[in-house]
Amino acid sequence: MESSVALGQKLLLIGGTLSLIASFLHIGVIVGGPDWYRFFGAGEDMARMAEKGLVYPAIITLGIALLLAVWAYFAFAGAGLGWKPPLMRTGLIVISGIYLLRGLALFPLLVFVPDKVNGFAVWSSMIVLVYGLFYAVGTWKAWSSLS
Template structure:
């Protein structure tokens, strides 16, 4: 297995695990929303039995599963998805920009910093690097529509 495929498989597994964690939060209920940093508003809405927290969290999980599919597609594990290179660049960028969230919060709203922002940013930095490194390494192989991986 080539190194780019390894990075992309790792990236896909990480996104799939994040998606599963989001589904677990829905099942875990209000205390899980609090523990995973969703905010008191989401936790209280879940306590009241509102659908909004579950729908938002399920939507995030669905996006993360799609992102995992893009990594697996680029690694050659599933058929080629549309706009593969563009998608991988966008996914890398979103993860890496999210990793910068503590810096933005410190500048804009210093009172809102919490341990959640630090540890979650460190996690998504790893995700973003896996996508970016794998994408960069696979870039020549991923060019051209209809080419076999």
């Protein structure tokens, strides 16, 4: 029988891997250019700015990629890989909360502004909701090993 901590560490490892994949995907969007900004739902304004050669879309997208990489590191550290960052428990709780809130934000949109809900809003919300569940349950199960 697998221990609760071991299960939590596995879930955090999966969550960290998902965050790292998302980070690399954001870097791919920068390299892929305007068509990739459009395909991945960044919006027409970001795609047009990228077409004009403006640096703003790349800076914003790189910032997101770096944030996701830091979140991946927190999950990997929680899984027992590498140096534990300060406030790891707090960080994992905050990361879990952000992912979960972003995923659950779809439901108020569906109720109050359904005309703003598109395919990107639905699939991206479901994806980050899954990420949040890996982080939240992983953090909960591995809690005793995170201090």
